[in-house]
Amino acid sequence: MVTVGIIGAGRIGKVHTESICNYVRNAKIKMVADPFMSEETEKWLKGMGVANTSKDYHEILNDPEIDAVLICSSTNTHSNISLEAIAAGKHVFCEKPIDHDLAKIKEVVKALEGSSIKYQVGFNRRFDHNFAAVKKAVVDGKIGETHIIKVTSRDPEPPSAEYAAVSGGMFLDMTIHDFDMVRFLAGCDAEEIYVQSAVLVDPAIGEAGDVDTAVITIKMENGAIAVIDNSRRAAYGYDQRAEVFGSKGMAATSNDTASSVVLSTQDGVTGEKPLYFFLERYMQSFATEVGCFIDAIENDTDTPLGVVDGLKPVLMGIAAKKSVEEHRPVKLSEIQY
Numbered sequence: 001m002v003t004v005g006i007i008g009a010g011r012i013g014k015v016h017t018e019s020i021c022n023y024v025r026n027a028k029i030k031m032v033a034d035p036f037m038s039e040e041t042e043k044w045l046k047g048m049g050v051a052n053t054s055k056d057y058h059e060i061l062n063d064p065e066i067d068a069v070l071i072c073s074s075t076n077t078h079s080n081i082s083l084e085a086i087a088a089g090k091h092v093f094c095e096k097p098i099d100h101d102l103a104k105i106k107e108v109v110k111a112l113e114g115s116s117i118k119y120q121v122g123f124n125r126r127f128d129h130n131f132a133a134v135k136k137a138v139v140d141g142k143i144g145e146t147h148i149i150k151v152t153s154r155d156p157e158p159p160s161a162e163y164a165a166v167s168g169g170m171f172l173d174m175t176i177h178d179f180d181m182v183r184f185l186a187g188c189d190a191e192e193i194y195v196q197s198a199v200l201v202d203p204a205i206g207e208a209g210d211v212d213t214a215v216i217t218i219k220m221e222n223g224a225i226a227v228i229d230n231s232r233r234a235a236y237g238y239d240q241r242a243e244v245f246g247s248k249g250m251a252a253t254s255n256d257t258a259s260s261v262v263l264s265t266q267d268g269v270t271g272e273k274p275l276y277f278f279l280e281r282y283m284q285s286f287a288t289e290v291g292c293f294i295d296a297i298e299n300d301t302d303t304p305l306g307v308v309d310g311l312k313p314v315l316m317g318i319a320a321k322k323s324v325e326e327h328r329p330v331k332l333s334e335i336q337y
């Protein structure tokens with residue numbers, strides 16, 4: 001049994017709490033810490049069976065009974081808390097992204113060198129049943145040599161302009177998942193990135209210095225070409241699809257829906273809209289990813305997604321931003337790490 005502490009009790013902290021309490025049989029949560037812990041959250045945690053809460057995550061780091069921490073706090077805290085947790089000898093599951101600052105990520109990479117600490121980054125979509133099945137088809141050789149990868153990733157509603165301003169922008173906050181997906185499906189790194197982007201959803205996002213719509217083309221190191229299309233608002237809900245096309249065939253996913261009912265009437269033939277957003281769409285993947293992290297600790301194996309997998313999509317996000325700023329394809333080798 002692995003004893004864990006959760007740092008940050010916002011949306012994703014609650015998701016991971018729920019996953020561990022309901023689905024991960026070999027882990028138990030000893031404490032959840034959040035400086036803004038509300039009475040309501042505390043009550044909810046007690047209801048989930050979490051006995052201890054704190055406003056100071058150091059209580060988790062200083063507790064010798066706690067083997068591992070899940071860093072679910074705001075993005076700007078991830079790298080520092082990672083460093084403190086590693087120094088305290090805790091295994092770390094860190095939500096994406098580790099940091100937007102490459103120098104801070106480098107510090108985490110260095111801190112892990114030569115240590116036996118397990119470190120996993122929260123790119124949950126790799127564990128989604130649809131995307132994992134596409135990957136399996138590729139690995140099993142069903143597609144042959146990969147030629148084209150397509151990722152469609154559109155949110156049902158845009159974030160506030162204030163959030164857009166502090167989140168690092170669409171590429172480092174939202175597309176970062178798609179950059180990871182492209183690496184995952186290609187089985188290699190990106191070589192060059194070119195972006196066409198626009199502000200078509202909300203002018204306030206543009207005023208905050210961000211974009212809300214983009215098509216990104218990526219040359220992969222294995223020669224394949226990847227395309228990501230992003231929008232901050234799809235009128236029909238959360239659009240999350242991927243396709244790998246190769247010399248022998250193609251593997252493609254469609255969206256998950258609440259049911260597979262297709263309604264046929266004199267007005268037409270309709271199906272359900274995609275599940276609304278990440279909390280509805282990806283719950284299974286969140287539980288599976290945390291289960292894999294706990295298994296890696298118990299069995300002393302590598303985590304499926306280490307610190308370098310956390311770094312690479314940040315490099316891609318920085319290259320994408322540079323492509324927008326300079327209106328040209330940007331090689332990953334141009335990004336100094």
Ligand SMILES: NC(=O)c1ccc[n+]([C@@H]2O[C@H](COP(=O)([O-])OP(=O)(O)OC[C@H]3O[C@@H](n4cnc5c(N)ncnc54)[C@H](O)[C@@H]3O)[C@@H](O)[C@H]2O)c1
Binds near residue numbers: 036077
């Ligand atoms: N993998 C995913 O799909 C996914 C989805 C959502 C969020 N995230 C990531 O998770 C992180 C949190 O996002 P969220 O949506 O839960 O945000 P949120 O604002 O709902 O929650 C963040 C929580 O962290 C707490 N916090 C801030 N500083 C802290 C500290 N020093 N110690 C402990 N807690 C602290 C805040 O009080 C807040 O309760 C972000 O980095 C985000 O990128 C990942």
